[in-house]
Each structure stands twice: as C-alpha cells, then as structure tokens.
Amino acid sequence: MLKIGFLGSGKMAQALAKGFIASGLTRAENLIASSPPQDSKLLEEFQSLGGKITNDNTEVTRQADILILAVKPFAVTPVLESIKNSFSNSHLLMSIAMGIKIEALEKCLPGKPRILRAMPNTPAAFGVGASVICGGSYATPQDVDLAEKLMSAVGICRTAPETSFDAITALSGSGPAYVFTIIEALSDGGVKMGLPRDLATQLAIQTTLGAATMAKLSDDHLAVLREAVTSPAGSTAAGLHVLEKGGVRGWIASAVEAATERCILVSSKK
Structure with a gap:
C-alpha cells in the first residue's frame, strides 16, 4: 500500500x-x-x-x-x-x-x-x-x-x-466556509420564524445537500432548477426578491474575488 x-x-x-x-x-x-x-x-x-x-x-x-x-x-x-x-x-x-x-x-x-x-x-x-x-x-x-x-x-x-490556482483556492478551497455560513443563516431564519434550533439546522443542512445533489445530477442549468422551485407570487419568489435586493449574489461573488486577490498577494511575495 x-x-x-x-x-x-x-x-x-x-x-x-x-x-x-x-x-x-x-x-x-x-x-x-x-x-x-x-x-x-x-x-x-x-x-x-x-x-x-x-x-x-x-x-x-x-x-x-x-x-x-x-x-x-x-x-x-x-x-x-x-x-x-x-x-x-x-x-x-x-x-x-x-x-x-x-x-x-x-x-x-x-x-x-x-x-x-x-x-x-x-x-x-x-x-x-x-x-x-x-x-x-x-x-x-x-x-x-x-x-x-x-x-x-x-x-x-x-x-x-x-495560473488558475488562485481562483480555485478562493472558490473550492475557501468555499466550504461560505456554504457553512449560508447554512447557519438558513437555520437562523428558521429559528426567527419559530422553529426549534435543532430542527432548523437539520432542515438547512439537508436542504443544502439536496440542492447540491440535484445540481450535480441534473442536466438542467442552475437557473432552470431555481425557476422550478419559484412559483409566480409564491413564498420562494418573495424570499428570492429579498436576496437579490440585498445583493447576496454579488456579495458571494465578491467573496471569491477577495479570496483570489489574497492568494495572488501571497504568491507575489514568494
């Protein structure tokens, strides 16, 4: 071995x-x-x-x-x-x-x-x-x-x-920390709306796992999978509106950018 x-x-x-x-x-x-x-x-x-x-x-x-x-x-x-x-x-x-x-x-x-x-x-x-x-x-x-x-x-x-390794480090190397933060936030939202912490966390983890598995196994584009969950004037649409208004998509992309720049800074000193 x-x-x-x-x-x-x-x-x-x-x-x-x-x-x-x-x-x-x-x-x-x-x-x-x-x-x-x-x-x-x-x-x-x-x-x-x-x-x-x-x-x-x-x-x-x-x-x-x-x-x-x-x-x-x-x-x-x-x-x-x-x-x-x-x-x-x-x-x-x-x-x-x-x-x-x-x-x-x-x-x-x-x-x-x-x-x-x-x-x-x-x-x-x-x-x-x-x-x-x-x-x-x-x-x-x-x-x-x-x-x-x-x-x-x-x-x-x-x-x-x-040449791709700084961005790779920022995306997949640091990525679990971003996802853990998102799971915590989902759990916090459930608790705010009255769910017990244990149940909220279990649901947040399994939902994240399930969505990631669907994204991996499905042939559909991520946007198509998102639309399939989003009914007109429904609760998901209301929640997504808040996320987009708050710039969540941009903040996550900016986190990857900032982490990449940090990697580049380290590389430049060596």
Whole structure:
C-alpha cells in the first residue's frame, strides 16, 4: 500500500488522512505526519487517526514515498530546507500550500524534484472533497495519474493550469466556509420564524445537500432548477426578491474575488 507522509499535521492534512483511510487507499499505519513541538495538539489529533507522528521532517521523508506539503505559506521554505538532504528522486512531493508556485518549490529542493500542486478542501475527510491538481516541470504523467488517484479517493479531482490556482483556492478551497455560513443563516431564519434550533439546522443542512445533489445530477442549468422551485407570487419568489435586493449574489461573488486577490498577494511575495 501507499506510504504517505504529511509535512504538517493541521486540519487539511487530517482531512486527507481520514479520507485516504476511509477509501481503503492505504492503512493508517502507513501514514506519518510531522509538526514542530508547539503544534503538539495537532499531532495528537493526527495520531488519533492511527497514523504515526514526529517532530522531525526528515523522518517523514525516510518513511514515506509520497510527501504532502501541508503547511502555511510562511513555513514552506524552512520545511523544504529541512528535508533537502533526505529528499531523493524516489520521492513525489504534492504541495497543498496556498499561493506557493511550483517553480518556487522546485528551487528549494535538489536535482529535478518531482513536484505537483494540489488544492483540496476539507470535505475530503468525508469522501466528498473537490480537488484540482497540476504537475511541475519534472513530474511524469504517471505522477499526475497517481496524484489524481489520491485525490479522487476523497472526492472529485480535476486538472487545471497553475495560473488558475488562485481562483480555485478562493472558490473550492475557501468555499466550504461560505456554504457553512449560508447554512447557519438558513437555520437562523428558521429559528426567527419559530422553529426549534435543532430542527432548523437539520432542515438547512439537508436542504443544502439536496440542492447540491440535484445540481450535480441534473442536466438542467442552475437557473432552470431555481425557476422550478419559484412559483409566480409564491413564498420562494418573495424570499428570492429579498436576496437579490440585498445583493447576496454579488456579495458571494465578491467573496471569491477577495479570496483570489489574497492568494495572488501571497504568491507575489514568494
């Protein structure tokens, strides 16, 4: 089975680890993660999944063939510096670090490092993630296929040019936070109208799930699906009028724009 090492043991690393184990792609004992001592709580959480933990990044390179770089952008250079003497041609590195371009990663490692870049999201922990990947200068077609297999095990996976990654990060990487906010708002509306909080939240979650499933499985355009729920002079039309008047559509699009600009800013500093 695949031996996968995580350089970083945060929430995204944990989500991927959960997904890989649940999918049967590998076993927990074949996973190892590293983080500095001050991140002991994150390491404990990763260990609770059944994986091995260490404070030594080179230990991860010794025990794994596939390395997943899962650290904050500011930590990328020191982490890669710490493994450059133990990194070899047999290793495949997949970075999920926001905003860090493949070219910058390649410069941190010796020789012709096989590197890919991926942008997953946290629903990968439950096998319903959305990921996009692209290969670096020295990554082989087989490397890209393997990365696609990894990410497809925890949801859907697509390939795209690296120039699209800032917008992808803003849309699908940050997107779950936007959706959670919408679900909370739906629940709050139900409570305001007299529903118990538990019932309102359950209905909001299931309604969101159901609508997303319909959008995925139906051949109809999203506008057609929306119109099918909207009767003339009905309650849905009244509610949609308030959303449009409040500029909800524009605010959500602007959130993606703002997140993209933040990613671009991070990229420009590297």
